[in-house]
Amino acid sequence: MQKKDDRVNWIYGVNPVSEAIKSGRRINILYVQQQSQKHLSSIITAAKAGGIAVKFETKDFFESRFHKGHQGIAAQAAKKETVSVEELLDIPARTGEAPFFIIIDTIEDPRNFGAILRVADAAGVHGVVFQSHRSAGITPVTAKASAGALEHVRLAEIVNIKHAMEKMKKEGIVLIGAEAGAGSAPWDLDLSVPLAIIIGSEGEGLRRTVREMCDMAVSLPMKGTVNSLNVSVAAGILAYEVIRQRK
Numbered sequence: 001m002q003k004k005d006d007r008v009n010w011i012y013g014v015n016p017v018s019e020a021i022k023s024g025r026r027i028n029i030l031y032v033q034q035q036s037q038k039h040l041s042s043i044i045t046a047a048k049a050g051g052i053a054v055k056f057e058t059k060d061f062f063e064s065r066f067h068k069g070h071q072g073i074a075a076q077a078a079k080k081e082t083v084s085v086e087e088l089l090d091i092p093a094r095t096g097e098a099p100f101f102i103i104i105d106t107i108e109d110p111r112n113f114g115a116i117l118r119v120a121d122a123a124g125v126h127g128v129v130f131q132s133h134r135s136a137g138i139t140p141v142t143a144k145a146s147a148g149a150l151e152h153v154r155l156a157e158i159v160n161i162k163h164a165m166e167k168m169k170k171e172g173i174v175l176i177g178a179e180a181g182a183g184s185a186p187w188d189l190d191l192s193v194p195l196a197i198i199i200g201s202e203g204e205g206l207r208r209t210v211r212e213m214c215d216m217a218v219s220l221p222m223k224g225t226v227n228s229l230n231v232s233v234a235a236g237i238l239a240y241e242v243i244r245q246r247k
Contacts, residue, residue: 010140012066012074018043019148026078027052033062033072040073069144080138080150082157085164088127089171091154092194095126099173100242101196103129103161105210107231109202110136114145115232116199121149123239129156129164129196161198165213168196175214177206178234183217186241195242199235 009028011020021027021043030047032040034056047054052075062070092099102125107113113136120128136142137157143150158164165175174195177183198214200206211217220234229237 009076009079010074011077011143012070012140013144014071014073015148016143017073017075019151020075020077021046021050023151025151028076030054031057031074033057033059036072043073067141082155085129085156085158085167088154088156091126098192099194100125101127101129103164103196103198105161105198105206106131106134106201108136110139110141111145112202112231114142116235117146117153118149119232119236119239120153123243125239127154127156129158129161131161132157132159162210162213177211177214177217178238179206179217179219180228181219183219185221186218186238189218191242191245197238199231202231
């Protein structure tokens, strides 16, 4: 399992490590399982071309440090850089697109956080805002679950997401809270406007104070027996409805 003191600086798995190298994030050392050298030769070559030191280690090295799915490769890297909310707000202005943000309200499972980042990258979201406490944060598990998307999504980490919501409101961005069993279906709303979708935690959903700041609520109709979806699945459905309407 991942050692706590190495929590931020490790990346593991083929896609996360490969995308970190491509993105230009500073990599201190690349670790490769001895038996996997041939299979991982392209990543090893890219690392050496970028001046990254490569060390070959045993299976025990990986099994003792990482969750399942390390695929025989890991890297010790600089911390993922975050940006300010103001910098996020500048992005759509530069690209000439209607703003589209995701705000995460206290999601604590790093796998869910990583999966949402994967959605954000695929859907062209301009940035993701999350809190510095009561949040999964940027961990090796987050990076693994994002399948490398962590390297390409702009992230703003702040003490209180309500401050980001206030700033976005002042910029004319509509705040839409995703709330199970409440609100309109996404296809009944105008999602072509500048907007931010706020996604609540796995168990409790949106906090009351966050919900009250939203301009409107959106929910996905449930036809089955189990009336819930994983938060990252819900985020994906909502994000692609935004894309559909904007096209």
